[in-house]
Amino acid sequence: MTSSCTRCKPLRVNLSSEELSALDHDLRFEFGPSAVTPERAEEVRNLLALADKDFEDHVSEMARLEKQRAKLLSLISPMRKLPNEVLLCLFQHVCEENLLQCYPWPFRQKPPTEITSPVITYLPSMAISSVCSRWRELALSSPSLWANLVVETHTLESETSVGFADTVIRYLERSDGLPLRLKLAICGSANATEISSLIHLAQHAWRWKTLKYRGHYSLTGYGMPSEVRFPLLAELDITDSKELGHFEDCLRLRALSTWAVRPIPRVFYGTLEHLDFYGQSLNNVVEALRSCSRLKSLQSRHLQASKDELEQGVLGTWPNIVSLTADRASCRIMFSSLNFPSLNNLVVEGDQISWPSDAFLSFVSRSSCMITAFTLRDIFLEVLPALLHLEVDLVDPYPPPENPITPYFIANLIHDQSTSSIVPELDSLHLKYNSTDTFEDATFIHMVQSRWHKPGSDLSAGIMAMGRSCIRSVVLKFLSREVDAYVYRPLRILDAEGLRVVVAGTNGVQSIYSRVQQGSVKKEAVKKEKVKKRSMMSSNCIDMKGKDVVTAYIPSLNIERLVITAENASFNRLHPGGVLTGTKWIFYPNRSAYAD
Template structure:
């Protein structure tokens, strides 16, 4: 067998020592033999056979080495994969979320779990009304269960946070109650309801109830019993919302006999159609009630409660002063008009004085002949008013007349010190808005959102409006040189158009940055502290707004966003 040179040596994969192949590959010598050796006298067949045998054995050895190397490579790659996973786990131990105290994590969960939607399942196929909420991914609607399924720590924190389990929205199908084996059919759904109730502990529940059906009694199925609702009636409530078109008293719910003593109830909302006179009598013992929302108010009797702090009415008829029949001295009053209702609202003459109202919000709709804003401003006198909001909906913006005269008369008559003013989805000219702001010298927070979907919307956020907010320059709308809203500390603008004077806005914000309190007091201005500018239909050029970055670093909170930043 030929002996290999040192250069031919290789390392044996099995024993890790050098080994020499049996075959010496000498192509020059072999070529010479091809040319010179022939015939029986010169050809040594035995030697050739031995060389071929050595080659075959070397090939077998190499093949074995290759197989062993491949096996070793696969093993090394597997080990590498495991090490990468191990490194990822180790890096996760350094994640900032792991350093959060459980108390902060619990607060985060509390904000994330605003509602757990428990929709009756299976939904009756014979019932022609579909569920109110289409569900594709159930766990997205069950935040408490989703959070508790992430890891051991999150589960422990979630189970020790009863508040996140206590917010339950029930969407029920009354048709299922007629099934003879309803308890068996709904066993999984009822177990989920019981699980949330059990984990809520002694925490008072926040309940939203929606029973599918129509307003027409002839098209409804009156259930014998709503099992899921009977379960929640065994617990105390903090908030109750009745939605849909079904009045509660249409259903034989024995559970309501157990919640009449509902002293923990704080918020009550009826967003069903019609006057809820009889339904409200179910909650006469809710002596802790401080917030109530009603779909409609007409000529209602004396209120059951005297401590209502917040009153919301979506629709009204009769005299507008009737809103105080259920809340004689509310601090917050929200009045709305709906696009699917006709107006039969009359003003109050003379204007009604209410010294308790500090917040007034008007939700306007174009469909009413007598605008709610004009009726409200001409009917009330609120000397304690500090927050005023005039808003339309994003879907149906208010494009009616701006209540210029009635608003001015209301502010002069009330002599209130407004500190916050909001205008959203309402068509108003910049001149009219500036005229209104002149009547609000104590204003500190100003929020303007011109988002609306009209064909030719009127936006108050113009160059003239921005120039009028300048802290130092005189304008044609300020001939006396007096500064508009001199106490302004927070400004939020949402701009729905495409043409905007960026440089003028930056100049105006700079003029309002007065960190030297002595100088600011000398010129009669307050330092602007918070600025939020949002564009719905245009991009933000960071280079253009770089001057505001310096103000942000100096102490002013500056946020500039575009619609794509969501």
């Protein structure tokens, strides 16, 4: 027997050694009461203690070896092959926001951002700098990772949250003088106590590049000095229009978002390129359009217009406007009163107001604009024959009556050679499905099969001769159900022919077909000619009971990409005539469409 440790060898206890051979013999051949004497028991207990020490030494040695093994593996890790420049690009993509929220939150109302994960997940810059020495060195030497801040605080900060201001200071120091992108939210009564974090942020106001502020009172009401200036500020999002005077020295302001009910300060007229407003009057908007010579993008909600203003007719043409975002109430007024001939991006946000079809048709005809991106919630697929990309992104769950991805919708996407199909040029279809009602997998598979034709085949040539395209990409993501890979097995055949398909569920990605075809798929020789001329199309709309209502004539639009976000939307049917709407839409001759 020896008392050496495992690092020095040999072991403390070894029953096979000569010293313990007698014990090994007794272990095999002695039995009965006389086999366990007090002396023998004491000797065995001492050996057990030594064996326990051997065991502890082995555990420590295994842990040491595991660490050495991990270090050796890290030397050949694929991550080590990434240059710092590439790794830093990934870090910058992740560190879009760093949420600094004062804790605890002393008010009954919830904080602006509800924390549902560990706090470190909301602080990507801090998390990255805690992974390893290389990542920490990169993070600390990259001020841009620390310059995107979301600060949520309150007037009781100094009393309840010790150290919060120090965290804000740490981020300000590590951003090292770079322009700051700041989102600021403050709760509580004005002039209550000094908010330390706000004072420190105000000391760096000279490098604020973007500011989004939400609070019960103005910044000056919460203690920000009135002499603070913002020479670098380029984007401002603020609710209280009375505070705009505090930013009149912002000569670099390019984007302004406000709930203003008063005219925009004239000092902004020469710099603004984007204007987002809520509750403005039509006259104020027209004044801003006439004065802001560089304005390119307009966003409007709850635009107001009197009867006299609407009776003035078209108030002017603004060729600089290329992007327009509006709710349908604002659209009705803008479509009737304004012309945007250069408009190429139109976003219509849904609500319960009926679609202003007459005003829209008149606007498109007057402006002669070429819309290339059209994002909306109530969709007329029949009038989008040039649509190439359709994406329906439904993150929030919808009950069956409101879910737009119905079997009827999928069935109407099926290519039927005997009849004209909606969106015949469709190249890619992306669906995110988050409903608990039944999804008809077989109908979806049939739809994909009907729109895919192997390149070079006689059927593919015939389809192209009919003016139809072949779908190239299909993505289906279930957010609240699993995927049976066996059910989607028929799509594997299409994979071998070149189609890209992704089917995923809560049990992970079950089907990924998107193998890179190297030389197996030849480029199609026929080039599709873009139809730039508006045509008149006829579509039969059928009501819920299946009865023909009317034939409506509506213009087709040359829109290539359509994204349906469907937040707070409640569309439920896609009529055979190609109408996917907030509710059920019916067209009558010489009348606007209405939703019931």
